[in-house]
Amino acid sequence: MTDDHGSADAAEPAGPVSREDVVSESPFTLPGFFDALEAGRLLAAECRDCEAVLVPPRPACYECGSRRVAVAEQSKTGTVYSYTEVGRPPTAFEELAPLTLAVVELDSGGRLTGRVDAAYDDLEVGTPVTLTTRAPDFDEEAVLSYEADWPVHVFELRE
Known part of the structure; x- marks a missing residue:
């Protein structure tokens, strides 16, 4: 979830994410993304280096390659x-x-x-x-x- 300034809540996963952390329930996978969507939450990964917003979330930024990403709830x-x-x-x-x-x-x-x-x-x-x-x-x-x-x-x- 994000606060009023759009920054990631500490309860959401933040990278770099290890391979062991990317399990089916993780928001970095499609099943995890759709589980969150079913619960009414649209999640994305926000890159801490280039500020790209990745929907669905990914464990690495496709803009700059950074693994410093954090999952945050997005506007619908x-x-x-x-x-x-x-x-x-x-x-x-x-x-x-x-x-x-x-x-x-x-x-x-x-x-x-x-x-x-x-x-x-x-x-x-x-x-x-x-x-x-x-x-x-x-x-x-x-x-x-x-x-x-x-x-x-x-x-x-x-x-």
Whole structure:
């Protein structure tokens, strides 16, 4: 969690992180990231050297290579950075076609790709959105077994 100044709370993991610390429950893994998301928390790693925000968290910064990262809760609001429409999505989502997908720049500076609950024609770069989570809404046989219980993150338009 972050304080009013956006700095990482001491309760969250901070790097450098050893290999032994990166277990499935760790927020530095996708299962750990999605467990936090299901609990209503959007987590990122914040690099202490270059200040990059990495969503989902990673144990090393992809901007500068530093392993001095700290996990911190992020804002769920942001703006559309880029977007596209997918007419033929993967099998798990084919009933939802066409899908609108976007890269969203979060207010905290990180970027997260996700589905947008809006038509392609209703978006433009800079459209404000909010991240929500939903129970999986696809055929569990169409996804990898470990993904079947992960919440689906969806961006919704905001005023």
